[in-house]
Amino acid sequence: MVCDRYPGYHVLDQRGHWDEATRRVVLDRVHNVPPFRHLDAHQRATLEALCDRVIPQTHRSPSRKVPIAPWIDQNCGREVLGGFRFEDMPANSVAWQWGLEGLDQTAQALFNTHFVDLDGARQDEVLQTVRGGDPPGEVWQRMPARRWWIAVALRQITGQYYAHPYAWDEIGFGGPAYPRGYFALNHGAPEPWESREAPSSRRGKS
Amino acid sequence: MKLHVHLSPNWVLDSEMREYPPQEEVDFCIVGTGAGGGVLAQRLARYGFSVVCLEAGPWHDSETDMVSDEAASSRLYWEDLRITGGTEPLEFGANNSGRGVGGSTVHYSAFCPRLHPSDFRVRTLDGVAVDWPISYEDVEPYYEMMEREYPVTGPAYFPWGKPHGYPYAPLQAGTAGQMLIKGCVKLGIRVVAGGPVSIPAGAVGKRPHCIMRGFCNLGCKVGAKHSITVSHIPDAIEHGAEIRDRCMAYEIPLDDEGKVTGVRYYRTVDHDRYTAEEQRARAVVVAGYAIETPRLLLNSKSSRFPDGLANSSGLVGKNLMAQAGPVVWGRFDEMIRQYKAPPACAETEEFYETDPRNDFVRGYSLQTVAPLPISMAHLIADEDGCFGEELLLAMEDYNHYACIGVLGEILPDVRNYVSIAEAKDDYGIPVAYAHFNLSDNDKRMMRAGIGKAKEVLVAAGAVETHSVHRYAHLVGTCRMGFSPSDSVVDKWGRSWDVPNLFVCDGSLLPTQGSANPALTISALAARMADWIRTAARGSELQKRPRPSDRGAT
Numbered sequence: 001m002v003c004d005r006y007p008g009y010h011v012l013d014q015r016g017h018w019d020e021a022t023r024r025v026v027l028d029r030v031h032n033v034p035p036f037r038h039l040d041a042h043q044r045a046t047l048e049a050l051c052d053r054v055i056p057q058t059h060r061s062p063s064r065k066v067p068i069a070p071w072i073d074q075n076c077g078r079e080v081l082g083g084f085r086f087e088d089m090p091a092n093s094v095a096w097q098w099g100l101e102g103l104d105q106t107a108q109a110l111f112n113t114h115f116v117d118l119d120g121a122r123q124d125e126v127l128q129t130v131r132g133g134d135p136p137g138e139v140w141q142r143m144p145a146r147r148w149w150i151a152v153a154l155r156q157i158t159g160q161y162y163a164h165p166y167a168w169d170e171i172g173f174g175g176p177a178y179p180r181g182y183f184a185l186n187h188g189a190p191e192p193w194e195s196r197e198a199p200s201s202r203r204g205k206s
Numbered sequence: 207m208k209l210h211v212h213l214s215p216n217w218v219l220d221s222e223m224r225e226y227p228p229q230e231e232v233d234f235c236i237v238g239t240g241a242g243g244g245v246l247a248q249r250l251a252r253y254g255f256s257v258v259c260l261e262a263g264p265w266h267d268s269e270t271d272m273v274s275d276e277a278a279s280s281r282l283y284w285e286d287l288r289i290t291g292g293t294e295p296l297e298f299g300a301n302n303s304g305r306g307v308g309g310s311t312v313h314y315s316a317f318c319p320r321l322h323p324s325d326f327r328v329r330t331l332d333g334v335a336v337d338w339p340i341s342y343e344d345v346e347p348y349y350e351m352m353e354r355e356y357p358v359t360g361p362a363y364f365p366w367g368k369p370h371g372y373p374y375a376p377l378q379a380g381t382a383g384q385m386l387i388k389g390c391v392k393l394g395i396r397v398v399a400g401g402p403v404s405i406p407a408g409a410v411g412k413r414p415h416c417i418m419r420g421f422c423n424l425g426c427k428v429g430a431k432h433s434i435t436v437s438h439i440p441d442a443i444e445h446g447a448e449i450r451d452r453c454m455a456y457e458i459p460l461d462d463e464g465k466v467t468g469v470r471y472y473r474t475v476d477h478d479r480y481t482a483e484e485q486r487a488r489a490v491v492v493a494g495y496a497i498e499t500p501r502l503l504l505n506s507k508s509s510r511f512p513d514g515l516a517n518s519s520g521l522v523g524k525n526l527m528a529q530a531g532p533v534v535w536g537r538f539d540e541m542i543r544q545y546k547a548p549p550a551c552a553e554t555e556e557f558y559e560t561d562p563r564n565d566f567v568r569g570y571s572l573q574t575v576a577p578l579p580i581s582m583a584h585l586i587a588d589e590d591g592c593f594g595e596e597l598l599l600a601m602e603d604y605n606h607y608a609c610i611g612v613l614g615e616i617l618p619d620v621r622n623y624v625s626i627a628e629a630k631d632d633y634g635i636p637v638a639y640a641h642f643n644l645s646d647n648d649k650r651m652m653r654a655g656i657g658k659a660k661e662v663l664v665a666a667g668a669v670e671t672h673s674v675h676r677y678a679h680l681v682g683t684c685r686m687g688f689s690p691s692d693s694v695v696d697k698w699g700r701s702w703d704v705p706n707l708f709v710c711d712g713s714l715l716p717t718q719g720s721a722n723p724a725l726t727i728s729a730l731a732a733r734m735a736d737w738i739r740t741a742a743r744g745s746e747l748q749k750r751p752r753p754s755d756r757g758a759t
Contacts, residue, residue, distance in 0.1 A: 182419060
């Protein structure tokens with residue numbers, strides 16, 4: 001169960017201590033979410049459903065929900081992402097179109113309906129099948145499912161989520177620290193402006 | 207022109223930089239300004255040569271262009287298309303490829319170990335790969351120079367390879383770094399704290415000391431972490447070198463006598479607009495790292511070299527090596543907060559050399575790494591593709607992870623290579639295709655390294671451990687060697703085929719050891735500069751190597 005590990009911690013409260021260039025890009029991410037331009041309505045709904053299963057945000061109040069799908073749509077305007085393309089993969093925008101279509105094909109094969117029309121548990125079953133690497137669906141004959149799942153879907157969805165300061169609050173990340181720097185270096189101690197972890201929230205020892 | 211670039215908060219590089227008209231023939235045109243090209247430019251300018259460096263990317267102003275933000279730092283990386291394949295396709299971009307003045311040193315963690323003497327004699331000692339045409343002793347004086355010029359911090363006594371000491375004292379370790387030290391000590395494994403890393407604890411010149419912000423791999427806004435931009439580029443400019451940024455080389459033309467005459471490139475004039483220009487030069491140095499260097503040579507075709515410039519051996523682009531870089535992480539009950547302090551902090555080279563008890567030859571180092579949140583999420587996602595609550599819970603433990611990077615020696619193999627793909631980049635230049643596989647030796651070495659890193663983390667108190675494969679650093683694609691048939695360049699980095707063409711970057715390395723390559727690349731550049739200074743006096747640079755020169759060591 002996801003819980004509030006660092007109660008009361010809001011890294012954005014420190015923005016006055018960040019340098020101007022960093023503050024600009026982080027606040028821009030929070031306040032200026034790009035409109036959808038590239039994916040059609042059904043693709044968009046499928047993508048949003050996918051993002052909700054990969055990063056469930058039911059523990060967040062609606063105003064603190066981190067938008068993910070709009071940034072992925074924005075990435076679909078770029079052919080190359082990150083400086084390379086796997087030889088067995090199409091360009092980034094095509095990989096998303098095919099992948100979302102593939103989720104529908106797998107959902108059809110397993111449950112005879114579209115991915116967005118399934119409940120969460122069945123959507124997870126579809127995603128587990130894709131994760132497994134050999135899902136039913138014609139798309140997955142021309143694009144390796146496991147590669148799409150990890151290198152496209154998970155990388156981009158987690159990349160967007162953990163780029164957001166609300167996600168930093170959740171994991172207790174100190175965030176940008178220039179020009180102030182960090183001083184508490186031993187025993188994982190917090191800086192005076194960082195929150196301590198709530199003792200009751202720790203996972204049990206494995 | 208008058209520069210205005212922040213290299214640290216209080217240091218604006220505002221030199222009057224000399225500019226050469228492209229049609230004016232300069233002594234050297236160097237393509238690339240990283241660990242190789244930057245140091246070579248500085249040396250050659252000091253020796254009185256006229257030097258123009260073409261840099262594909264821009265200057266990175268530390269105040270305005272660098273940010274403390276993982277998602278907004280793509281400007282620092284080589285983000286143009288490359289196609290990657292093979293059974294272990296390499297990832298490029300932020301992983302290992304810089305773009306801009308200073309090259310990949312802008313975002314490297316600044317681990318600066320030397321190679322070991324054994325690295326130069328792998329064929330003789332272990333019967334694998336190749337020997338270098340030079341020995342450790344040939345490079346040693348240049349290692350010493352670079353360790354003072356970067357400068358490199360570390361222990362007063364460094365026990366591995368040829369034992370030596372470091373001139374500067376190390377930074378304090380953060381909690382994450384202390385876990386590697388603790389685990390090694392518990393297991394009786396020798397370990398060094400604080401280096402060799404080029405992040406001095408005190409100010410150096412106009413560079414202030416480190417503030418422990420932990421964003422080393424996204425460019426140092428402080429200017430404390432070393433990059434060639436802060437260590438050598440200002441001096442190069444001071445001595446008359448021109449750093450011509452946003453100039454993408456696409457061809458090296460050849461004259462009827464078989465000598466190169468300069469470099470053709472696209473110069474960005476504003477945003478997406480660029481013009482084709484040609485810088486004339488008496489000699490050309492390619493220093494674009496192990497993907498772009500072979501790409502430029504292979505794209506420079508002529509009737510004399512139909513398979514690419516300086517490629518009579520067929521070895522341009524061959525023997526692509528990445529270093530094995532699996533990341534192993536442990537979850538600790540106590541807090542770690544791995545985002546604080548530089549990721550590069552401590553290491554052990556106890557497993558670097560061939561050990562007859564192993565089922566593989568050569569070895570690996572264990573070094574500290576400290577992924578920021580997005581990188582950590584990618585490690586967790588990569589391990590087994592988990593998602594949903596499993597992923598969120600694993601990430602909620604972010605502050606409880608300490609990580610170790612296994613830096614292992616992958617051996618050269620001609621089946622690993624860079625060639626030219628059909629796809630083109632935004633300039634219309636055909637892009638590089640990289641093909642990469644692992645040998646059985648590589649796989650066994652990586653398995654052992656991951657196992658050892660897990661042992662260390664458990665000894666330090668980790669309650670669970672995880673690992674994923676990663677690859678770091680790119681070398682080997684224009685190797686130096688003994689003869690025109692076994693290599694692309696001679697022991698000075700000069701092409702066997704073209705007398706006034708040089709390679710000066712990681713492509714030169716015949717093998718790579720388990721040491722991060724930057725210091726070695728810079729040391730080889732400084733050595734090359736000294737030879738060029740002598741050779742130029744005898745006008746050797748304008749002659750084809752005589753047959754008697756070939757094979758001479």
